Amino acid sequence: MGSLSIACLSANAKESTATVLNIKGAIGPATADYVVRGMDEALRRKAQFIILRIDTPGGLDQSMRTIIQKILAAPVPVIGFVAPTGARAASAGTYILYATHVAAMAPATTLGAATPVQLGSSDVVSDVSPGDKNYTNKPAWNQRKNGARNRQDAKPDAAPGSAMERKMVNDAAAYIRGLAEQRGRNAQWAERAVREAVSLTSHEALKRKVIDLIAADLRALLKKLDGRRVEIAGAERVLQTDNVYIEILRPDWRSRLLSVIADPSVAYILMLVGIYGLIFELISPGAVLPGVLGGICLLLALYAFQVLPINYAGFGLIILGITFMIAEAIAPSFGALGFGGVAAFVAGSVMLMDKNQLVISLPLIGGIALIGAGFFLWMIIQLLKVQKAKPLTGAEEMIGSLGQALGDFNHEGRVRVRGEIWRARTHVPLRKDQSIRVLSMEGLTLTIEPVTDDTSGE
Numbered sequence: 001m002g003s004l005s006i007a008c009l010s011a012n013a014k015e016s017t018a019t020v021l022n023i024k025g026a027i028g029p030a031t032a033d034y035v036v037r038g039m040d041e042a043l044r045r046k047a048q049f050i051i052l053r054i055d056t057p058g059g060l061d062q063s064m065r066t067i068i069q070k071i072l073a074a075p076v077p078v079i080g081f082v083a084p085t086g087a088r089a090a091s092a093g094t095y096i097l098y099a100t101h102v103a104a105m106a107p108a109t110t111l112g113a114a115t116p117v118q119l120g121s122s123d124v125v126s127d128v129s130p131g132d133k134n135y136t137n138k139p140a141w142n143q144r145k146n147g148a149r150n151r152q153d154a155k156p157d158a159a160p161g162s163a164m165e166r167k168m169v170n171d172a173a174a175y176i177r178g179l180a181e182q183r184g185r186n187a188q189w190a191e192r193a194v195r196e197a198v199s200l201t202s203h204e205a206l207k208r209k210v211i212d213l214i215a216a217d218l219r220a221l222l223k224k225l226d227g228r229r230v231e232i233a234g235a236e237r238v239l240q241t242d243n244v245y246i247e248i249l250r251p252d253w254r255s256r257l258l259s260v261i262a263d264p265s266v267a268y269i270l271m272l273v274g275i276y277g278l279i280f281e282l283i284s285p286g287a288v289l290p291g292v293l294g295g296i297c298l299l300l301a302l303y304a305f306q307v308l309p310i311n312y313a314g315f316g317l318i319i320l321g322i323t324f325m326i327a328e329a330i331a332p333s334f335g336a337l338g339f340g341g342v343a344a345f346v347a348g349s350v351m352l353m354d355k356n357q358l359v360i361s362l363p364l365i366g367g368i369a370l371i372g373a374g375f376f377l378w379m380i381i382q383l384l385k386v387q388k389a390k391p392l393t394g395a396e397e398m399i400g401s402l403g404q405a406l407g408d409f410n411h412e413g414r415v416r417v418r419g420e421i422w423r424a425r426t427h428v429p430l431r432k433d434q435s436i437r438v439l440s441m442e443g444l445t446l447t448i449e450p451v452t453d454d455t456s457g458e
Helices: 028-046 061-072 092-099 163-183 188-196 202-207 219-226 253-261 262-281 291-306 312-332 338-350 362-388 392-399
Strands: 005-008 016-024 049-055 078-082 088-090 102-107 110-112 199-201 229-232 235-238 243-248 404-405 413-415 420-425 435-442 443-449
Touching: 005 092, 028 049, 028 061, 028 102, 028 243, 028 253, 049 088, 049 092, 049 219, 061 088, 061 092, 061 219, 078 092, 078 219, 088 092, 102 202, 102 219, 102 404, 163 188, 199 202, 202 413, 219 243, 253 262, 253 291, 262 291, 262 362, 312 338, 312 362, 338 362, 413 443
Parallel strands: 016 049, 016 243, 049 078, 078 102, 088 110, 420 443
Antiparallel strands: 005 243, 110 199, 229 235, 404 413, 404 435, 413 420, 435 443
């Protein structure tokens, strides 16, 4: 396991330490892995408290819950800090901020819009501009595909239309309300953030008791945290930040690698490269490079799938489709196996990821499918050409060839065909140098006939 890199922010005497972890960008498996291992490292270093510096548009539900579970079980205070200026804690970031023992924001930052969504769906939720009196987002569950945005007649408590949407929203609302009640924050607004996708600025969040304080930067945050009381496992603890020594734990190579390969499209490509590389190695033993590259890519893809919400039925269809396509290449069936394999491959690719959370790029799937279909179409055309082509070797290839007699004979004699001397038989008398045509071939003996022109086969 790689160790997280450390950057020091303060040169004060190391009387106590505070660990800073940066949650930046979309929250996924890589972020959860980084935060969990970072908090473990902070505890190993006996940090007095942990600061989660947040700037995120949201992310995966499972990764968010993994982080929150770690925060709730932490034996030291965890401080949520939306920073720097201009940052946001939207969607999953709002839940994480609510879970922290102390919630803080920098000026000109925002939080909220915590309604769970299905990535890739056609649902549209309209936002009211910051000029609105309460700067809240009006729900627009019924404004799908009709271009109607910011409708004032939408009901504030409107619920999603489908059972799945209602289930997702109700579960998320109960979850964030539980976090708010545990931390003594505004539970009513928390539920509105889920049901109505409302958002707040830092000053409005402080006024409504959604957060605990506003600080411009880490140093200002430390000053305002000094002397604050927090409850940890039923016991009250006082934060002392006078001479705190700050350590910033940055993602190591493992977290950076996971952030790349955990992208569904990247993991998908790695899987394909791995499978085709191993297949090529089996078909052409000794090539080495395809096998090595394929093995590495396949292992990376399997590691990514371990942390991604994949559908194993989709994965099975992809393997079945690739198997059919390989069978088509080995034992041509004029497209039955090939195009069936492409269909299974496309269906499996679409099903591979849990659509409620992640999807593979449809243009990527379509592009690979078109390449496969084009390859098999080209293969069918070539097979048809081969069937219609004149034989180039063997006895069949000699039929129709032209040559000339090497002497006069009535029944059997010798002829020259394509520069070679053959034994030949005929039912018509032939003269020396007369042109002949091959009718059939039995062993090394040709059956011939004379031709009327003087064209020879030489």
